[in-house]
Amino acid sequence: MTDVEHLLTQLSLDEKVSLLAGQDFWSLPAIERIGLRSLVMSDGPIGVRGVGWAPDDPSIALPSPTALAAAWDVELAERAGRLLGQESRRKGVHLLLGPTVNLQRTPLGGRHFECYSEDPLLSGEIAVGFVRGVQRHGVGTTVKHLVGNDFETDRMEVDVRIGDRALREIYLAPFERVVQAGGWGVMSAYNSVNGFSMAQNGPIQDTILKQEWGFDGVVVSDWRAARSTVGAARGGLDIAMPALENPWGEKLVSAVRAGEVPEEIIDDKVRRVLLLAQRVGVLDGGPAVTIPDDLDGDTIAHEVAARSFVLVRNENYTLPLEPAALTKVAVIGALATDARVLGGGSAQVSPPHVISPLAGLETALSGVDVxxxxxxxxxxxxxxxxxxxxxxTTVTMGDHSFLVDPAAVRWIGSLPGGLDPAGIDEIRLETTFTPDTAGEHTFAVSGFGTFELRVGDRLLYEGTLHPPGATRADLLLSPREQRATVTLEAGVAVPVVLRQSIARGMAHTVSTTIGHRPPGPDDEGMIAEAVRLAAGSDVAVIVVGTTEQTESEGFDRTSLALPGRQDELVSRVAAANPRTVVVVNAGSPVLMPWADEVAATLLTWFPGQEAGAALADVLLGVAEPGGRLPTTWPRREEDCPVFAIEPRDGEVAYGEGVFVGYRGWLRSGVAPLYAFGHGLGYTTWQYEEMVVTETEAVVTLTNTGARAGREVVQLYVGSSPVDPERPERWLAGFENVEARPEETVTVRIPLPPRTFEVFQDGGWVRRTGEYRVIAAHALDEPRLTATLVV
Structure with a gap:
C-alpha cells in the first residue's frame, strides 16, 4: 500500500489545493511525479454516462431508483450496482455520483423518481446493496444529496429547517447506513439545513459525518454548490466541483497563507482524496483493481424491470393474460410507443436501444392481432x-460524424469523438423521411440554441430558442420548442436537415431534437379511435404516464394529475371494454380517478431500456410482478399529510417531524388509494407462524396458490400502547422469499438496535417497554402479530 503520509510531505500547498477542485467538468488533476493519475467522475443513478452524454457511446439504462426500491431486494440492488461498476470501468470512470437517498417527503418532489423511498430503512438497505455492488469493482460511490434536498424548488438557496430528532431518525438515517457499510463518498446538497449551506455545513459534514460516524471517504460538492472559499474549506467539504466558477484554487491557497484556513484542514482533505485514489486504482502502489464480473446489461435491466413492476389491482384474475385465448389486443397511449424509460436531468443517459411496450407485446404475441x-x-x-x-440521423460536428435513432442529441461535458469544444461552432443533424401518409406533417425544433430547419427545399424555421435570463442549467433542464407544418406526399422521400449554431467554446452543453407528428385526427378523434379499437378487442392495454415537462430534475410538480386527457381516455376505454389493463409509466405517484373502473393496474415506474420486453413477460405470466410500493399512493391530493412545497422567507420547515410518508398517513387516519408496501402477485400466501426476539423475527409461510412465486415479508414494529411521540408503527426489516406451490419456507429478519431507539437530548436512547411486532404483506395488510418486551 502507498504511504499516503509520505506523499503528503512531497506536495506543495499549491499541489495539495489543486487536488481538491475539478480541473474540468468531471475530473481531478493528475500529479504524475507521485504516481497519481486523474480521477474521473460521472453521473450514474441508472446508468454510467461517462464524461459526456454522447449517443455514440451508449450507456445501459436500468430502471429508475424508485423501481429498484420497489423490488425490496438488497441482492438485486447489489447486482444492479455490480453492473454499473462494470460499466464505470468500461467508460474509465472512478467515482459514480449516486445513489440518491433523499426521502420522498412529498409526492410533488420533481426528483422523486431518483430517490428510493419514503422510508429511511428501505432507502438505506437498497442503497447499501447498490454501493457494495459498484465498489466491488474498485469504483467509488457518492451517496447524495446530504441532506434535506427532498424537493427542487429554490434548491440552490432554500434553508430546510429540520428538528434534531427527524434529522437523525429519518433524513440522515440512510446516509448513516451507507457510511456504516463502507461507502467511499458523499455528495453535499445545494440547499442549506438549519442555517448552514450544506457545502459548508460543519455541524453535519464534519461533526456528525466525519467525527461521529467515522467516515473516511470524501465529501464532494454538488456541481457549483460550493460558493464560499473559507466557509466550505472549514465546513467539511473535501472536493469542490466543477472547475467552472470554483471558489478554491488560488483563493484557497491565499486563505491558507493568510491563516484563515489551517493547513491541517487541507492535509485532511488531501489524505481523503489520496485514499480514494488508492481505492479506485489511480495511485501507484495501491491494490490491483480487478473486474470480477461479466454481466449482461440487457439481462440485468430486464430482471430489475420485471421485479419492480407493482400490480396494485387485478380484478377477477385478469392478469396474467393467456396468449392462447387472445385473438386481438388493443395497445393504446402515446407512451406505448414513446415510453419514458428514464427520468430527466442527472439521471439521463443514451441507452443502446429502447424496447417500447408496443414492440414488446408485438414480439411476445406474434400470433395475435396487436x-x-x-x-x-x-x-x-x-x-x-x-x-x-x-x-x-447522421450527426456531424467538424470532421466527426455518428448515427442516432431517434433524431435527438444531448450531452454535457466531453464531446463525441473527443472533439475540442473550442473548435466547434455548428452541429448538423441530417436524415431522410419517407411518409406513408400524405398531408400536413408537423415538424419541430426543440432544445436551446440558434437553429435552421429545412424539410425538402423549404426552410421551416430559423431562429434562437433562448428564453431571456436563462442559465445553461435552465436551458438543459427546460428546453424550448418551435413548430412548423409542411404538406408532404406519401411515398416521396424528403431530406430533413437541422443546423445548430454554437458559440465557440460552448459545445460542451448541447440539447437538440427534430420532432415530428404525422397527419391525424384531433384530440377528440384520437380518443374515439381508441375506444372503437378497444371495443372490438379481447383486452385493451393502455399506457399512461408523465412527461419530461411534468416530472424531472430542476422543478417540482404542481399536480399529481396525469397530464392531458389521459384520465378521460382510461375511463372511456374501460367503459367500452371491461378487460382494460392500465400500465402507469410514471416515476412517482399520480392520481388515478379511474382506479375502480379498470380490470387491472400495473405500475412500471421509469422501466429502463428493456421496458417493453419486461412488460410483456409480466402481462403474459412469464414473470410475476415482484414489486411492492416503496411510497404511498394517494386517492386525492388533499389527503397527503405532507404535500405543498412553499418556501416562506427562504425557508421550508419540516414541521411534521418524524411523521413523514406512511408515518404521517397513519397519524392522519386517512386511507390512501394504495398503502406503502402494497403489491399483488400471481399466487397466494398463508403466514403460518412468527417467533420474535430482540434481535430477529423468524416467520414461516406457505405458498397456497397454483404458481411458484415471490413474497416480500415486511416487518413492522410499534409501541404498545401507541406512543403519541412515535409513529403508530414503522418498518423494521424485510426479506424476500420464493416458494413452489404448497411449499412452506422460513425466513429470518434481523431487528436492528435502532428499532427500539429514539434520538433525544443529543443522543440515542433505548425505549424499553412492550412492542407489537407485525409480519405483513403490506403496511395495511398485517398477517401475524407478536408481543415483545424490551
Whole structure:
C-alpha cells in the first residue's frame, strides 16, 4: 500500500489545493511525479454516462431508483450496482455520483423518481446493496444529496429547517447506513439545513459525518454548490466541483497563507482524496483493481424491470393474460410507443436501444392481432423523429460524424469523438423521411440554441430558442420548442436537415431534437379511435404516464394529475371494454380517478431500456410482478399529510417531524388509494407462524396458490400502547422469499438496535417497554402479530 503520509510531505500547498477542485467538468488533476493519475467522475443513478452524454457511446439504462426500491431486494440492488461498476470501468470512470437517498417527503418532489423511498430503512438497505455492488469493482460511490434536498424548488438557496430528532431518525438515517457499510463518498446538497449551506455545513459534514460516524471517504460538492472559499474549506467539504466558477484554487491557497484556513484542514482533505485514489486504482502502489464480473446489461435491466413492476389491482384474475385465448389486443397511449424509460436531468443517459411496450407485446404475441391507437397524447413537445419512414440521423460536428435513432442529441461535458469544444461552432443533424401518409406533417425544433430547419427545399424555421435570463442549467433542464407544418406526399422521400449554431467554446452543453407528428385526427378523434379499437378487442392495454415537462430534475410538480386527457381516455376505454389493463409509466405517484373502473393496474415506474420486453413477460405470466410500493399512493391530493412545497422567507420547515410518508398517513387516519408496501402477485400466501426476539423475527409461510412465486415479508414494529411521540408503527426489516406451490419456507429478519431507539437530548436512547411486532404483506395488510418486551 502507498504511504499516503509520505506523499503528503512531497506536495506543495499549491499541489495539495489543486487536488481538491475539478480541473474540468468531471475530473481531478493528475500529479504524475507521485504516481497519481486523474480521477474521473460521472453521473450514474441508472446508468454510467461517462464524461459526456454522447449517443455514440451508449450507456445501459436500468430502471429508475424508485423501481429498484420497489423490488425490496438488497441482492438485486447489489447486482444492479455490480453492473454499473462494470460499466464505470468500461467508460474509465472512478467515482459514480449516486445513489440518491433523499426521502420522498412529498409526492410533488420533481426528483422523486431518483430517490428510493419514503422510508429511511428501505432507502438505506437498497442503497447499501447498490454501493457494495459498484465498489466491488474498485469504483467509488457518492451517496447524495446530504441532506434535506427532498424537493427542487429554490434548491440552490432554500434553508430546510429540520428538528434534531427527524434529522437523525429519518433524513440522515440512510446516509448513516451507507457510511456504516463502507461507502467511499458523499455528495453535499445545494440547499442549506438549519442555517448552514450544506457545502459548508460543519455541524453535519464534519461533526456528525466525519467525527461521529467515522467516515473516511470524501465529501464532494454538488456541481457549483460550493460558493464560499473559507466557509466550505472549514465546513467539511473535501472536493469542490466543477472547475467552472470554483471558489478554491488560488483563493484557497491565499486563505491558507493568510491563516484563515489551517493547513491541517487541507492535509485532511488531501489524505481523503489520496485514499480514494488508492481505492479506485489511480495511485501507484495501491491494490490491483480487478473486474470480477461479466454481466449482461440487457439481462440485468430486464430482471430489475420485471421485479419492480407493482400490480396494485387485478380484478377477477385478469392478469396474467393467456396468449392462447387472445385473438386481438388493443395497445393504446402515446407512451406505448414513446415510453419514458428514464427520468430527466442527472439521471439521463443514451441507452443502446429502447424496447417500447408496443414492440414488446408485438414480439411476445406474434400470433395475435396487436393493433395500436394513440388515444391521448400528453406530450407538450413532439416526439423525436423515428420509426417507419425515418432513416437513422447522421450527426456531424467538424470532421466527426455518428448515427442516432431517434433524431435527438444531448450531452454535457466531453464531446463525441473527443472533439475540442473550442473548435466547434455548428452541429448538423441530417436524415431522410419517407411518409406513408400524405398531408400536413408537423415538424419541430426543440432544445436551446440558434437553429435552421429545412424539410425538402423549404426552410421551416430559423431562429434562437433562448428564453431571456436563462442559465445553461435552465436551458438543459427546460428546453424550448418551435413548430412548423409542411404538406408532404406519401411515398416521396424528403431530406430533413437541422443546423445548430454554437458559440465557440460552448459545445460542451448541447440539447437538440427534430420532432415530428404525422397527419391525424384531433384530440377528440384520437380518443374515439381508441375506444372503437378497444371495443372490438379481447383486452385493451393502455399506457399512461408523465412527461419530461411534468416530472424531472430542476422543478417540482404542481399536480399529481396525469397530464392531458389521459384520465378521460382510461375511463372511456374501460367503459367500452371491461378487460382494460392500465400500465402507469410514471416515476412517482399520480392520481388515478379511474382506479375502480379498470380490470387491472400495473405500475412500471421509469422501466429502463428493456421496458417493453419486461412488460410483456409480466402481462403474459412469464414473470410475476415482484414489486411492492416503496411510497404511498394517494386517492386525492388533499389527503397527503405532507404535500405543498412553499418556501416562506427562504425557508421550508419540516414541521411534521418524524411523521413523514406512511408515518404521517397513519397519524392522519386517512386511507390512501394504495398503502406503502402494497403489491399483488400471481399466487397466494398463508403466514403460518412468527417467533420474535430482540434481535430477529423468524416467520414461516406457505405458498397456497397454483404458481411458484415471490413474497416480500415486511416487518413492522410499534409501541404498545401507541406512543403519541412515535409513529403508530414503522418498518423494521424485510426479506424476500420464493416458494413452489404448497411449499412452506422460513425466513429470518434481523431487528436492528435502532428499532427500539429514539434520538433525544443529543443522543440515542433505548425505549424499553412492550412492542407489537407485525409480519405483513403490506403496511395495511398485517398477517401475524407478536408481543415483545424490551
Amino acid at each position: 393493433e395500436y391507437a394513440i388515444g391521448a397524447d400528453p406530450r407538450p413537445f413532439l416526439p423525436a423523429a423515428h420509426g417507419p419512414g425515418w432513416a437513422p
